[in-house]
Amino acid sequence: MVVAGVNGELRGKQQRGVEAQRALLEAAGAVFARLSYAEARLQDIADEAGISTGSLFFHLGNKTDIAHTVLATQQERMGLVLTEVLERGASTLDKIIGVFDGLAELVASDPLVQGGIRLSLQPATELDVEASTPYQEWVAVAARLVADGQKDGSVRDDIDVALAAELLNELFVGAQVLAGLEDSWQSLPLRVQRGHRLIRGLLAPQRAASSETHS
Amino acid sequence: MVVAGVNGELRGKQQRGVEAQRALLEAAGAVFARLSYAEARLQDIADEAGISTGSLFFHLGNKTDIAHTVLATQQERMGLVLTEVLERGASTLDKIIGVFDGLAELVASDPLVQGGIRLSLQPATELDVEASTPYQEWVAVAARLVADGQKDGSVRDDIDVALAAELLNELFVGAQVLAGLEDSWQSLPLRVQRGHRLIRGLLAPQRAASSETHS
Amino acid sequence: MVVAGVNGELRGKQQRGVEAQRALLEAAGAVFARLSYAEARLQDIADEAGISTGSLFFHLGNKTDIAHTVLATQQERMGLVLTEVLERGASTLDKIIGVFDGLAELVASDPLVQGGIRLSLQPATELDVEASTPYQEWVAVAARLVADGQKDGSVRDDIDVALAAELLNELFVGAQVLAGLEDSWQSLPLRVQRGHRLIRGLLAPQRAASSETHS
Amino acid sequence: MVVAGVNGELRGKQQRGVEAQRALLEAAGAVFARLSYAEARLQDIADEAGISTGSLFFHLGNKTDIAHTVLATQQERMGLVLTEVLERGASTLDKIIGVFDGLAELVASDPLVQGGIRLSLQPATELDVEASTPYQEWVAVAARLVADGQKDGSVRDDIDVALAAELLNELFVGAQVLAGLEDSWQSLPLRVQRGHRLIRGLLAPQRAASSETHS
DNA sequence: CATGAATGAGGTTTCATTCAT
DNA sequence: GATGAATGAAACCTCATTCAT
Numbered sequence: 001m002v003v004a005g006v007n008g009e010l011r012g013k014q015q016r017g018v019e020a021q022r023a024l025l026e027a028a029g030a031v032f033a034r035l036s037y038a039e040a041r042l043q044d045i046a047d048e049a050g051i052s053t054g055s056l057f058f059h060l061g062n063k064t065d066i067a068h069t070v071l072a073t074q075q076e077r078m079g080l081v082l083t084e085v086l087e088r089g090a091s092t093l094d095k096i097i098g099v100f101d102g103l104a105e106l107v108a109s110d111p112l113v114q115g116g117i118r119l120s121l122q123p124a125t126e127l128d129v130e131a132s133t134p135y136q137e138w139v140a141v142a143a144r145l146v147a148d149g150q151k152d153g154s155v156r157d158d159i160d161v162a163l164a165a166e167l168l169n170e171l172f173v174g175a176q177v178l179a180g181l182e183d184s185w186q187s188l189p190l191r192v193q194r195g196h197r198l199i200r201g202l203l204a205p206q207r208a209a210s211s212e213t214h215s
Numbered sequence: 216m217v218v219a220g221v222n223g224e225l226r227g228k229q230q231r232g233v234e235a236q237r238a239l240l241e242a243a244g245a246v247f248a249r250l251s252y253a254e255a256r257l258q259d260i261a262d263e264a265g266i267s268t269g270s271l272f273f274h275l276g277n278k279t280d281i282a283h284t285v286l287a288t289q290q291e292r293m294g295l296v297l298t299e300v301l302e303r304g305a306s307t308l309d310k311i312i313g314v315f316d317g318l319a320e321l322v323a324s325d326p327l328v329q330g331g332i333r334l335s336l337q338p339a340t341e342l343d344v345e346a347s348t349p350y351q352e353w354v355a356v357a358a359r360l361v362a363d364g365q366k367d368g369s370v371r372d373d374i375d376v377a378l379a380a381e382l383l384n385e386l387f388v389g390a391q392v393l394a395g396l397e398d399s400w401q402s403l404p405l406r407v408q409r410g411h412r413l414i415r416g417l418l419a420p421q422r423a424a425s426s427e428t429h430s
Numbered sequence: 431m432v433v434a435g436v437n438g439e440l441r442g443k444q445q446r447g448v449e450a451q452r453a454l455l456e457a458a459g460a461v462f463a464r465l466s467y468a469e470a471r472l473q474d475i476a477d478e479a480g481i482s483t484g485s486l487f488f489h490l491g492n493k494t495d496i497a498h499t500v501l502a503t504q505q506e507r508m509g510l511v512l513t514e515v516l517e518r519g520a521s522t523l524d525k526i527i528g529v530f531d532g533l534a535e536l537v538a539s540d541p542l543v544q545g546g547i548r549l550s551l552q553p554a555t556e557l558d559v560e561a562s563t564p565y566q567e568w569v570a571v572a573a574r575l576v577a578d579g580q581k582d583g584s585v586r587d588d589i590d591v592a593l594a595a596e597l598l599n600e601l602f603v604g605a606q607v608l609a610g611l612e613d614s615w616q617s618l619p620l621r622v623q624r625g626h627r628l629i630r631g632l633l634a635p636q637r638a639a640s641s642e643t644h645s
Numbered sequence: 646m647v648v649a650g651v652n653g654e655l656r657g658k659q660q661r662g663v664e665a666q667r668a669l670l671e672a673a674g675a676v677f678a679r680l681s682y683a684e685a686r687l688q689d690i691a692d693e694a695g696i697s698t699g700s701l702f703f704h705l706g707n708k709t710d711i712a713h714t715v716l717a718t719q720q721e722r723m724g725l726v727l728t729e730v731l732e733r734g735a736s737t738l739d740k741i742i743g744v745f746d747g748l749a750e751l752v753a754s755d756p757l758v759q760g761g762i763r764l765s766l767q768p769a770t771e772l773d774v775e776a777s778t779p780y781q782e783w784v785a786v787a788a789r790l791v792a793d794g795q796k797d798g799s800v801r802d803d804i805d806v807a808l809a810a811e812l813l814n815e816l817f818v819g820a821q822v823l824a825g826l827e828d829s830w831q832s833l834p835l836r837v838q839r840g841h842r843l844i845r846g847l848l849a850p851q852r853a854a855s856s857e858t859h860s
Numbered sequence: 861c862a863t864g865a866a867t868g869a870g871g872t873t874t875c876a877t878t879c880a881t
Numbered sequence: 882g883a884t885g886a887a888t889g890a891a892a893c894c895t896c897a898t899t900c901a902t
Contacts, residue, residue: 201417278898485882604817699869703865
């Protein structure tokens, strides 16, 4: 059938284009993960992807366009982890910890996400503006979860929700940064795990006190 | 004495040189505080200091030299805060918190230190290597303090020293990074203060439990 | 006849090709009319024609090929106007003025001709050579017409034919250029009309003197 | 005297800078005189001036900056010719013709002015806006002169001032363009001289009719 | 010591042209 | 025939570094 042929061709070409774009993005993320925005050369990205700089421009546009797309994709993937964890049946406190673990796992295994993190931590004049806003969003997410936990009883009542959210965020960001410097995020899941006790101590109801945090 | 006179003159010249160098370093730090290493132009630093690029080279050398000197000076100043706090008569736990407060104050008020922080958080290929080691040193400092606290009884016994040191470091780094993004570190002292309760909850002996952390 | 059929088919195909080529040429002319040769991108032409760059090459070849074809077509169309006007029954002086009017009308209404004008007025290293020769041809045409006018009495005798031809050409070129800058040649017919009196004053026999040129 | 020395040095440096800038501008004008804006490479200009592209940027800035400066300098030089001619004691009609001659001489001998002309005749998207306005100014100048001529009697009364100014402009622009194509403006003074009779025929009072225009 | 003009390598971006589909 | 992804050369621009004054 001609129609089918045409469709197939179109899908084939689109498919190729989309795939190439995805591959290029991964390469870009990997480069931004190990070089600062200004230091990363488009040539590096093109080499990493095995294509020419001309094609790079064709598919992803500007250097700033590339960075923005990496950032957007990173947010998307982190958002996916969030929703996936939230769908699990568990106490809210367990979900909070699950989110940390899930994100740590994602960061440790996905170079594009690593690149996004590096980008969002830099003061790149060319990108700025929305670079820092994601962190505010994550604080909001944390606050919502803590409040939910208070409703279902898995988080103690006498806690300042905003403060707790801020501290959780600082802790995670600190772990991210240090893991990034130390071993390219390979140790992030471990670092997060080592923080479980502190988090439970901070959030869990008083019963047994926060003795878990301690050896 | 003639010799003394000559020495005095020399010292005067050296002095002048040192002062000029110090002023240039401050300018460099301020620039690195708002621009990434690769984005910062030597012209920017020269402009900020009100001198010519030629003089900049004469006094501070290479771009990498400049960055290294900024980093070294930052470490020096942070070290000064540390020793100063440790000399105070107080329980070790109070000293730990005092160090955090002192460093936060320093970071918030000293552009050169801000520049050093930015530099040490970047994956600048040209600098690297020793960039990340300072953080390990601070972890070691924290570990030593926690252990001291256990000896004088201001820190609970049943704690994993290394783990606690790591967590303290992560918390401080996270606060640093987020304060840097949010308002150029102006909010860092406040952020650190808001963490006091969590730290006491983590470290203080069990008596009243960690109820302080909560509102 | 089979042969005829084949021929017809071929002619049909050729016909289609020729039509497509013509449409593409119009698009090319329109682009060259508003962008300099070097600034005009083949992509612009393809977009204007609503086809792909690949097809553009198939039909029109090189960028230089395209420009040359536009120039040739422009000359062709201007030549058509010339022969058409010359076939009218009228005094030679009226024909001269008629040629000016006809060309002005053509330029104002035909984007391809506009493109050709722009191309022939540029010092495009890639094209050059023959770009300027057309103007010499038009001077020759003018000279021939002025001489003819002297023979049929519609042009005064005591005139330097070559000089008059040169001046007529300068006047027309000047009007073209200024109309092009001012409003994309929309005002060219008007500009030429406003020159009628000057031309008649220059060429017409002495009877009433050149009082017509004046208000 | 120290002050004198400092002043001398400053003036020396400034002097050098200004001279270098002037030399570069001349080179830029020469290049724009033979290549279209888009075709002219900064390398060409730097080569013509015997310096590096870096210095070119240092002294003249952007490519657009360079073009704008060339255009401004061209206008300035043409304005100088205008005022110089107008200061001569002569009838207004003679001044009008004197302006044409003076400008023709300038154009023929000054490569920077030639470059300015080429630039102002191109539809360079990057420059546009003020590129075409100079011509309107010259029409205004012509109109003023023609009106002045009517007052002192050197120009006939029964003439449409605006129309005459427009025609004079067209004639000069046409001569410019054709002389540029033919022999890089070397023939422009001659071309303008050959137009003297036509101009006098157009503007001079009726007495002897415009018989001068004719051989 | 200080200045700022000069350099040149290197980065980003553009675009004519080709070719597999 | 038609498409558009791919290429690579070349253009513009930036900036660390040097050096004559």
